[in-house]
Amino acid sequence: MKLIAAMSGGVDSAVAAARAVEAGHEVIGVHLALSANPQKYRSGARGCCTIEDSHDARRAADVIGIPFYIWDMAEEFHDGVVEDFLAEYSAGRTPNPCLRCNEKIKFAAVLDRARAMGFDGVVTGHYARTQESAEGKTLHRAVDHSKDQSYVLSVLTVEQIAGAIFPLGDTTKVDIRKEAEARGLAVAQKPDSHDICFVPSGDNAGWLRDRLGSEAGPIVDQDGVKIGEHKGAYTYTIGQRKGLGLTVPTANGSPRFVLKIEPVSNTVVVGAREDLAVTTMRGERPVFCGSAVTATKERGFVQVRAHGAALPCTYFLDGPLLVAELDEPLLGLATGQAMVIYDGDRVVGSATICETE
């Protein structure tokens, strides 16, 4: 096949590209320039998006022996990922930008462009696997569960999965680093990236405050009684306990947690730990990586964070909404997060959480 390898400058995408070449594909490396004004040097724990990273990617492509280009996706990234991130926060939700990037950039803008230019698919260094089945290609967890990235890929449609190649899904990260070393790739020991790539300082709250302002507002208890003041509602996360600055103690001295963020009234609602408990979640705009979920209740697992646990649940479709009923209550679940349904290791589909109870 003729493939585009998306190369961030990190070790995973470099090894993925090398493996694709070794598998006999005709591979071209592409680094996505996602920032209109990239920083010159890496700082903190990001592994992409700086000029230094694009040099790392180019060097890896040269060592592997494949052509290499940089595609300017800054505008698409800004509109599809950064703006969405801001909009979600200002609506009081907690988005996952990596998931949005896969949905709108890597397996949309890039894959579409690749296909138009005569390529068959896009190779990435994601830790996930695909399998051929009667219903087409299905998406599965990586062998290395600690690195599994199927969660952030769960937004891909059947059509997108068909054009996705994940050569690393059968290997552990430790072995990928060893392999990179053996292949002479200088990025073998480059640190993992785990912050949000477009927040260079790593200070998400500060970054949001700079862009959304920091309008102070009330912190209230569940009865609506004001017990404190916050410095910008969107810098809080559901389930957050620290940094609330509350001086009024609860009757029994138990700690308070953020239960809810109400963007319209700019209010943060706090309450007791048990009030965080969620047993049912509903998600909008569901996407299925294979045959669609129906109104028939099925047993499976739901995951609500990139590296969260797979929680046993019953799932079904309720009109346009994907519903998961948990066997055991979960503490602290924010709207805007993705709920990803698994059948064993297979990704069934995902939706953006819009209601919890």
Next chain:
Amino acid sequence: MSSIYLDHAATTPMVEEALMAMTTQLAQLGNPSSLHTHGRATRKTLEDAREVIAQGVGCLPSEVIFTASGTEANNTALKGLYWQGRDNGRHVVVISAIEHHAILDPAHWLEEHEGAEVIQIPVNIDGVVDLDFLKSLIASRGHEIAVISVMHANNETGVIQPLREVVEIAGEIPVHSDAVQSFKKIPLSFKDLGLYAMSLSAHKIGGPLGVGALILRRTVEIPALLHGGGQEREIRSGTFNAPSIVGFAAAAKSAYYDAQHVQTLRDAFISGVMSAIPDASINGLNSQRLPGIVNVTFPGTQSDSLLLLMDGQHISCSTGSACSAGVHEASHVLLAMGHSQLTAQSSLRFSFGAVSTQADVDHVLSALPDVITRGRAANLS
């Protein structure tokens, strides 16, 4: 499959004579600044080379200042002439709007750090500097201008600039010209043009990378960028790179470049492009141009996609403009010629060299329709 190289304006193969001269010199011992036998021997070859370059560009040997690149020559000239002018109360730097970044960026640096005011001479739709603009600028502010820099021929479009007229209009104001692209391609005489300063680069004419020259009138003294051993009229200190300089001179002397041959290929290419892609357009078509450079706009495409697709067909060409972190930006040259961001980013530069053949042209023309079709599809995706 053989690969086709049509990026000779970026760099071109070393000519045999240069390769021979350079490798011979690499084996020679001696710092040309040393006074002993070894030093003298190297100095002899170095000064021979200087005379060859001087003869090649119509200047005196003492007017040749060897540098490490055309960029260095440009920086030395522009900054030096500006500082010299500033000492005499002149703070305006005039450059054309289509200069190479090696002039554009030092000019902006002078503006940001050294108190210069930079004025750009616009170009017309055919890529030629507006002489009337320059005339009225000099009429109103001539006494404030420290230096005027207008390239001899543009690196992206090949359009030749009316340098003689620029110098005439400039009168007593020092004029510098970046002649990196035109040297050896069209007649060039420092003296006849009446320039104060001129920049050259070896690797664009079949010499080695990493060496260039600033041609500077013998009576002009400008501040140095590099201070040290006082070589090159104390304007450019640093041990002479004798092997590269010797290679440079050998290339300058060589008769390898047949302008007529190159131009014939270029014209065959242009007519082939126009019949294959009728809505394509050649930038600067109505102007005098260098024999080897063609800049084509392919509507509805993005040049970085085209470059990838061309590369996939083993054809090396260029988007012709600078990259920022590898991201292709709209060419300031095409923008200055009236292109929109969109059409400026739909353009490719093909540059032919002495070694180019009709077979190269045929190969590119056969690959072109499919590349453009896919490029257009990618643009719509």
